[in-house]
Amino acid sequence: MKYLNEYRNLEATKSYLKLIERATTNTWNIMEICGGQTHGLVKNGILDLLPDGVRMIHGPGCPVCVTPLNLIDKAIELLENGVILCSFGDMVRVPGSKKSLLEAKANGGDLRILYSPLEAVNIAKENPEKEVVFFAVGFETTAPANALSVLHAQKENVKNYSILVSHVLVPPAMEGILDDEFCSIDAFLGAGHVCAIMGLQEYYPLVKKYKIPIVITGFEPLDLVQGIYMAVLQLEKGKYKLENQYARVVREEGNVEAKKIIEAVFEIGDREWRGIGKIPSSGYRLTAKFGAFDAESKFGISAVGTPENPQCIAGQILKGIKKPHQCDQFGKACTPSNPLGAPMVSSEGACAAYYHFSDNLISS
Amino acid sequence: MDTKDFEFDTINLGHGSGGLMTRELLDKIIFEKFSNPYLDQKHDGSIIKIEGSMAISTDSFVISPIFFKGGNIGELAINGTVNDVAMCGASPKYLSLAFIVEEGLAINDFVKIVDSIKATADHCGVQIITGDTKVVERGKGDKIFINTTGFGKVHPKANISADNIKTGDKIIISGPIAQHGMAIMSQREGLQFESTLKSDTTNLNYLVNDLLDAFGDKIHLLRDPTRGGLASVLSEIANDIQQGIVISEAHIPIDDQVAAACEILGLDPLYVANEGIFVAVVDAEVEEAVVELMRNDDKGMRANCIGSITAEHPKKVVMQSTIGGKRMVTPMIGEQLPRIC
Known part of the structure; x- marks a missing residue:
């Protein structure tokens, strides 16, 4: 199968693993930024195949995991007040302070699980007497489609459509992690799909400022081992530069059209990150021109807010300070069917990935 | 009418x-x-x-x-x-x-x-x-x-019970996984996802009868992996028998189109529903003959041995990935939710 089996080839993967082993003479902590990469590493059992000297640290790039608790509470409040709430699938089981969206649906809320925000605009057109809100979460990857839904709604004069925005950006999160006093990361695997949209320009200053290798990497097993190899080679040679493993998808300038759409609708603002806190200039908000599509101001729910469960160490997990199985609650009080925090919910979340796929549990 | x-x-x-x-x-x-x-x-x-x-x-x-x-x-x-x-x-x-x-x-x-x-x-x-x-x-x-x-x-020769399963038994699947679930998903409203995927719904009673005629009590357990998919059935078996199961990803039959649809929609085919296949846990000595009998039947043409019962990691299902790694296969929690990106 084109672009699937080729990148899951046993022999090619083995030869890269051998190269990594041969090249590694030191201990290196490499953070994969994106939850999709964490998923790929754990699902394919790559972590166990790496030499002891290569330690993968799972980054904050799971959009579900970093969406703040109060945003989920806001979404639930909208749902309970008769709004048709549309969401990506893995958002719906994330626990809010009292319940999840799925539980609010069971109590009668009209929740729709969609693959595309443009579908939400269609639902708004079909239900003119109802308010329709799309829960616009994600990194730079989902921003163009979410922005496009707003442009479509504006063009077609759909007044009962709005979005609950919780968009976050990768580069400020990387800076936040690198500035943390406990940070022990030697290199990053950059998020391939984020860069497919945004291009590489934002990453050169990071490499220079923090003298850290960044290898923009894809998601298939072969992508991951090649990305790790490129990072290890740089580290072993004492180099730090930006490299692009995922060149079949990521171009230097990114997706120019998609960036134009983002810029037309969103502007950069401060954002709360679940488990991490507020990071300046780390997310998107709607520009004043599109203020009418902002669900928070439209429905006056800005004040809804709640504290995190104190037992959940999501912040330390997302910064790579602790591994999921080092949490006292992992697999005990906190499981995918009863998650204390978001990283246990999404299959991209480090805790859920460990719970589902890792052999950390095989011998227990 | x-x-x-x-x-x-x-x-x-x-x-x-x-x-x-x-x-x-x-x-x-x-x-x-x-x-x-x-x-x-x-x-x-x-x-x-x-x-x-x-x-x-x-x-x-x-x-x-x-x-x-x-x-x-x-x-x-x-x-x-x-x-x-x-x-x-x-x-x-x-x-x-x-x-x-x-x-x-x-x-x-x-x-x-x-x-x-x-x-x-x-x-x-x-x-x-x-x-x-x-x-x-x-x-x-x-x-x-x-x-x-x-x-x-x-069947007079049948003795189907998880109690009969022993270490070394082989796990045979009668056909490709995830067809029914993906056919249904592709037709649900709002997906805007066109395909020619078809449900695999069919009756398996004649094939099962032929197996029991030929192999009798060497067939230890039969299960059809409907809701929750292959992963859930194997997890249940491992849990019931208090032994481990090891399977090989490369040996699990799946159609290219189904695999591609799962990839696009962010779903794991191991958890997707089936309606026309079954899993047989059989004595190792009849493994090849069971696969051959199934492959000669139009309901089992793509049958394959996907793994075995092991004394290691009791109650856990472990899958060897196509690239040589290992992963745990856990039972499904609630409904499988599509991923964001």
């Missing part, structure tokens, strides 16, 4: 009242179609004779959409229960059939479903011997729900 015979285009509450409208619906559709000596008595129930051990299984079918590529809810309701009885090592003979219909269902659609039930039951060699029809108000159901209960005679 000519639906012009009816005064109504759609089923309404009157058809479930127990009065004349119910009688008309039953006479013109159900009794005429399923006529057999048991049903023709029009009694409250049926009296049957089965010698020896009997297997009984019941299942309710609530699928949306009710018509899908590769089948419909009626066909599913027969094949599903027939297969469940077959998994007990039995030949299904009789079925009960109960409908819960939401008012507003087109008579045409109801007749189409009943026709399909009749054809499928005939193909499986089972008779519908008792049944029920209820109608609920609009909004209180989802077009039509069907419950079937199957009764079958256990």
Whole structure:
């Protein structure tokens, strides 16, 4: 199968693993930024195949995991007040302070699980007497489609459509992690799909400022081992530069059209990150021109807010300070069917990935 | 059946009242179609004779959409229960059939479903011997729900029980996974996802019967991985027998198109529902012969041995990935949710 089996080839993967082993003479902590990469590493059992000297640290790039608790509470409040709430699938089981969206649906809320925000605009057109809100979460990857839904709604004069925005950006999160006093990361695997949209320009200053290798990497097993190899080679040679493993998808300038759409609708603002806190200039908000599509101001729910469960160490997990199985609650009080925090919910979340796929549990 | 015979285009509450409208619906559709000596008595129930051990299984079918590529809810309701009885090592003979219909269902659609039930039951060699029809108000159901209960005679050579499974037993799957679930997903509203994927719904009773004829008690356990998919069935088996299971990703048959659809929608095929395949845990000495027998049957052409029972990691299912790594396969939690990106 084109672009699937080729990148899951046993022999090619083995030869890269051998190269990594041969090249590694030191201990290196490499953070994969994106939850999709964490998923790929754990699902394919790559972590166990790496030499002891290569330690993968799972980054904050799971959009579900970093969406703040109060945003989920806001979404639930909208749902309970008769709004048709549309969401990506893995958002719906994330626990809010009292319940999840799925539980609010069971109590009668009209929740729709969609693959595309443009579908939400269609639902708004079909239900003119109802308010329709799309829960616009994600990194730079989902921003163009979410922005496009707003442009479509504006063009077609759909007044009962709005979005609950919780968009976050990768580069400020990387800076936040690198500035943390406990940070022990030697290199990053950059998020391939984020860069497919945004291009590489934002990453050169990071490499220079923090003298850290960044290898923009894809998601298939072969992508991951090649990305790790490129990072290890740089580290072993004492180099730090930006490299692009995922060149079949990521171009230097990114997706120019998609960036134009983002810029037309969103502007950069401060954002709360679940488990991490507020990071300046780390997310998107709607520009004043599109203020009418902002669900928070439209429905006056800005004040809804709640504290995190104190037992959940999501912040330390997302910064790579602790591994999921080092949490006292992992697999005990906190499981995918009863998650204390978001990283246990999404299959991209480090805790859920460990719970589902890792052999950390095989011998227990 | 000519639906012009009816005064109504759609089923309404009157058809479930127990009065004349119910009688008309039953006479013109159900009794005429399923006529057999048991049903023709029009009694409250049926009296049957089965010698020896009997297997009984019941299942309710609530699928949306009710018509899908590769089948419909009626066909599913027969094949599903027939297969469940077959998994007990039995030949299904009789079925009960109960409908819960939401008012507003087109008579045409109801007749189409009943026709399909009749054809499928005939193909499986089972008779519908008792049944029920209820109608609920609009909004209180989802077009039509069907419950079937199957009764079958256990094969004289069968000894199907998880207690018979031992270390070293082989796990054979009869065909490619995830077809039914992905066919249904591709047709759900709002997905804007076009494909030619078809449900794999089919009856497995004859193939199971052939296996039991040939291998008898060397067949230790039979399970059909419907909801929750292959992962859930294997997890349940490992948990029941307190032993480990090891499977190989490269050996699990899956169609390219199904694999691609799972990839696009962010779903793991191990957790996607199947309706036309089964898992057999067999004595290692008959592994190859079982696979060969299955492959010679049109219901098992892509059968393959996917793994074995191991004393290592008790109660856990571990999969060797195609690139040589290992991952845990856990049971499904709630519904499988598509990923964001």
